[in-house]
Amino acid sequence: MSMLSEPSTSRPFDVHGKPGERTSAPAATGRRDPVDPALCRQWLRDMLLIREFENRCMQQYQDKKIGGFCHIYIGQEAIAVGCTAAVRPNDPIVTAYRDHGHALARGMAARHCMAEMFGKIGGCAKGKGGSMHMFDREHHLYGGHGIVGAQIPLGVGLAFACKYMDEVIDGRPNSRVALAFLGDGALNQGSMHEAMNLAGLLDLPCVIICENNGYSMGTSIHRGTTMGHDIISKAIGYGIDGYVVDGMDVLSVYHDMSAIVEKCRRESRPAFVDMRCYRFKGHSMSDPRKYRTPEEEHQYASDDPIGRLKLHLEERGELSEAALKEMQKEIRDEVREAIAWSESSPEPPMSELYHDVFVEPHGPYNGTSLPQMLQGKDLR
Amino acid sequence: MSTAIDPTMTATREIEFRDALREAMSQEMRRDPRVFLLGEEVAHYNGAYKVSKGMLDEFGPRRIIDTPISESGFAGMAIGAAMMGLRPIVEFMSWSFSLVAADPILNNAPKMLYMSGGQFGCPIVFRGNDGAGGQLGSTHSWCVEGLYSNVPGLKLAIPSCPEDAKGLMTTAIRDDDPVFFLESERVLGMKGHVPEGDYLIPFGQAKVRREGTDCTLVSFGRPVNFCLDAAAELAKEGISCEVLDMRTIRPLDIDSIVRSVRKTNYCVVVDQSWSFGSPGSEVASQVHQHCFDDLDNFVHRVHSADVPTPYAFNLEQEYLPNARRICEAVRSCLYRA
Ligand SMILES: Cc1ncc(C[n+]2csc(CCOP(=O)(O)OP(=O)(O)O)c2C)c(N)n1
Ligand SMILES: [Mg+2]
Numbered sequence: 001m002s003m004l005s006e007p008s009t010s011r012p013f014d015v016h017g018k019p020g021e022r023t024s025a026p027a028a029t030g031r032r033d034p035v036d037p038a039l040c041r042q043w044l045r046d047m048l049l050i051r052e053f054e055n056r057c058m059q060q061y062q063d064k065k066i067g068g069f070c071h072i073y074i075g076q077e078a079i080a081v082g083c084t085a086a087v088r089p090n091d092p093i094v095t096a097y098r099d100h101g102h103a104l105a106r107g108m109a110a111r112h113c114m115a116e117m118f119g120k121i122g123g124c125a126k127g128k129g130g131s132m133h134m135f136d137r138e139h140h141l142y143g144g145h146g147i148v149g150a151q152i153p154l155g156v157g158l159a160f161a162c163k164y165m166d167e168v169i170d171g172r173p174n175s176r177v178a179l180a181f182l183g184d185g186a187l188n189q190g191s192m193h194e195a196m197n198l199a200g201l202l203d204l205p206c207v208i209i210c211e212n213n214g215y216s217m218g219t220s221i222h223r224g225t226t227m228g229h230d231i232i233s234k235a236i237g238y239g240i241d242g243y244v245v246d247g248m249d250v251l252s253v254y255h256d257m258s259a260i261v262e263k264c265r266r267e268s269r270p271a272f273v274d275m276r277c278y279r280f281k282g283h284s285m286s287d288p289r290k291y292r293t294p295e296e297e298h299q300y301a302s303d304d305p306i307g308r309l310k311l312h313l314e315e316r317g318e319l320s321e322a323a324l325k326e327m328q329k330e331i332r333d334e335v336r337e338a339i340a341w342s343e344s345s346p347e348p349p350m351s352e353l354y355h356d357v358f359v360e361p362h363g364p365y366n367g368t369s370l371p372q373m374l375q376g377k378d379l380r
Numbered sequence: 381m382s383t384a385i386d387p388t389m390t391a392t393r394e395i396e397f398r399d400a401l402r403e404a405m406s407q408e409m410r411r412d413p414r415v416f417l418l419g420e421e422v423a424h425y426n427g428a429y430k431v432s433k434g435m436l437d438e439f440g441p442r443r444i445i446d447t448p449i450s451e452s453g454f455a456g457m458a459i460g461a462a463m464m465g466l467r468p469i470v471e472f473m474s475w476s477f478s479l480v481a482a483d484p485i486l487n488n489a490p491k492m493l494y495m496s497g498g499q500f501g502c503p504i505v506f507r508g509n510d511g512a513g514g515q516l517g518s519t520h521s522w523c524v525e526g527l528y529s530n531v532p533g534l535k536l537a538i539p540s541c542p543e544d545a546k547g548l549m550t551t552a553i554r555d556d557d558p559v560f561f562l563e564s565e566r567v568l569g570m571k572g573h574v575p576e577g578d579y580l581i582p583f584g585q586a587k588v589r590r591e592g593t594d595c596t597l598v599s600f601g602r603p604v605n606f607c608l609d610a611a612a613e614l615a616k617e618g619i620s621c622e623v624l625d626m627r628t629i630r631p632l633d634i635d636s637i638v639r640s641v642r643k644t645n646y647c648v649v650v651d652q653s654w655s656f657g658s659p660g661s662e663v664a665s666q667v668h669q670h671c672f673d674d675l676d677n678f679v680h681r682v683h684s685a686d687v688p689t690p691y692a693f694n695l696e697q698e699y700l701p702n703a704r705r706i707c708e709a710v711r712s713c714l715y716r717a
Contacts, residue, residue, distance in 0.1 A: 067514070067515035067691075067693055068514060068515035068516045068517060068520075068691060069516060069520070119515070119691055119692030119693050119694070119695075120692070125691075126692075127690075127691060127692035127695070128518075128690045128691055128692060128695065129517060129518070129691055130515065130516075130517040130691030130692075132517055132519075132520075133517055133518070133519075133691070145519070146516075146517060146519040146520055147476070147477065147479075147480065147519050148449045148477075149449070149480070150519075185448070185449045186449065188448035188449050188450045188453075189449055189450060189451075189452075189480070190450070190452050190453065190480075191480075216448075216449055217420070217421050217425065217428070218421055218424060218425035219420075219421065219424075219425075219446060219448070223424075223446065224446075224447075224448040224449070225448060290425075291424060291425065347692060347693075347694045348690075348692050348694070348695055350694075350695070350698060352690070352692075352695060353685055353687055353690060353695050353698060353699060354685075354687060357687050357688070364686065365687075
């Protein structure tokens with residue numbers, strides 16, 4: 001697996017590791033099969049879509065179309081896109097509250113994601129979940145989750161179900177892998193450690209991916225986490241292989257995650273990934289970011305994962321300026337349409353207040369129904 | 381020396397709810413070195429809701445302690461420190477996150493004195509943002525008074541205004557037992573007259589926030605303000621409501637409620653937690669017991685809807701115990717619906 005390059009003097013900021021300190025990551029293999037340029041362009045499109053979506057989200061939040069807490073994924077797009085590319089469509093995933101990117105990368109339509117934040121009936125959860133709770137049954141997205149660390153045991157449970165369904169019910173080898181995403185702040189929750197022990201103990205095919213952006217709110221990883229420069233040491237204590245992956249580079253994410261995921265699938269074992277990245281925006285919409293310097297932000301922003309992929313394609317003559325322009329226009333239109341659609345989607349009717357408490361009608365509760373995006377779909 | 385006074389009588393300056401909380405904590409930290417504050421983002425970030433703003437500068441990192449996101453760990457750690465005689469203040473960024481620490485805060489703190497046969501007390505304050513109303517969705521909108529008031533061995537304070545916030549917080553910190561202190565992020569910016577010195581508001585003493593003759597409105601915390609709005613609205617219809625701000629749920633000042641209900645003969649309880657097994661149902665039960673012959677109708681209750689908190693604005697507004705729903709309950713209780 002890849003090691004991050006040593007920080008050079010032109011990159012004075014390193015939020016993850018203390019320069020020169022060894023990590024317990026296995027050495028890089030260096031093996032990189034070339035990726036089909038069409039696939040790369042698709043990833044570029046996916047990343048640009050998330051970027052545009054998030055930028056417009058921030059506007060909609062300022063305009064008070066979106067309420068509650070809203071966490072922006074800008075800077076981390078390569079992770080959701082690269083990880084999605086590295087798994088099969090029916091491999092289940094679960095993540096925390098910074099979840100718009102995962103939903104879009106997984107294939108949720110921008111309009112259903114946006115309408116959820118608008119609190120409209122057309123949202124993926126009929127407007128009842130909000131920004132932190134993107135769920136998509138069709139695309140095997142088992143939620144964004146708001147309580148820090150809560151989703152990690154759930155992810156291990158998804159892996160448990162995958163293995164159980166294959167091995168116990170169907171009597172064949174395990175075929176699926178679950179991905180559980182978390183932030184670096186969640187490393188310090190008991191749930192993370194209990195989940196890792198269980199995954200290790202029960203040989204569960206779960207990749208626990210720490211999107212290590214160096215901060216949990218205003219707390220840098222080194223102020224909140226022991227061994228913050230070497231977090232895979234935590235997995236090693238549970239007998240789980242750990243890997244450091246460059247989360248700012250979609251090609252690295254794809255290559256490394258493909259290898260990790262296939263190993264987990266084959267061996268029916270968990271893995272842990274220190275996915276190094278940087279959150280370009282504030283923690284949520286009200287964060288003055290006084291805990292880090294503009295210089296640090298600038299350094300990471302100049303290493304934009306989208307810029308990196310663009311450069312990769314351009315250097316190989318695989319992306320014309322015209323094609324890029326066209327792509328950007330399509331994306332702008334798509335997100336604009338998603339906003340217009342969300343505006344026009346009705347508010348959930350009051351009966352929704354008592355809908356979905358139970359599956360069956362019971363007392364004041366009036367049963368359940370599928371959100372618009374799943375109506376008419378065959379879900380198996 | 382501090383005294384029990386009615387702060388509104390003496391204060392002239394106005395400060396925010398959050399400032400009142402901070403003033404109480406800071407004053408207590410100045411007079412007692414055993415008091416310290418810990419929690420997520422309380423120090424360098426000045427608190428997620430700026431309640432602890434500036435406290436790191438004054439008291440330094442040994443007494444204003446940033447913790448990792450490890451609620452179970454730091455709550456338990458603080459309880460251990462309290463058993464040794466320190467007086468920790470634990471901030472939960474939101475009481476919703478205290479569920480992660482349910483075992484230490486419910487199974488240790490309130491039971492320590494009892495199960496050690498009186499040997500080890502637990503002088504600790506847990507505090508933080510409680511309640512819905514900010515479109516934060518199902519997991520972040522807990523009104524934990526519904527859950528936690530069920531547990532013996534803890535005291536539960538829930539101020540509705542800045543002056544009470546300071547006086548109740550001072551009492552909480554000096555209390556030798558565990559105190560759960562519930563603040564609402566929705567009112568942290570509310571301004572009110574707050575005296576500058578330290579003062580104590582005794583636990584278990586309700587305050588009449590509005591006098592009236594036709595119906596007693598009993599409430600706790602932020603919804604007291606909805607009751608005042610509703611009372612103003614109902615006054616226009618010729619209905620005179622007496623609004624009781626309970627200030628603490630445990631201990632519960634049932635005497636004040638009984639006194640008022642004997643006067644008005646009607647009672648509506650407004651409680652932002654869910655109805656089933658709640659402070660509201662407890663008050664109703666006790667009023668029925670003590671005022672059986674005084675009541676002209678059964679005690680009516682207004683709660684949050686009995687469903688997980690929805691995100692959508694329109695659903696959440698309907699979900700909450702708002703002034704409109706309180707007015708409806710009062711009219712119904714008084715047979716004027
Ligand atoms: C149990 C719990 N405690 C506290 C919070 C408040 N909170 C939300 S996000 C967050 C920081 C998490 O940081 P990290 O895990 O690094 O994820 P990132 O925001 O960087 O994606 C905190 C403290 C919460 N949601 N749940
Ligand atoms: Mg982080």
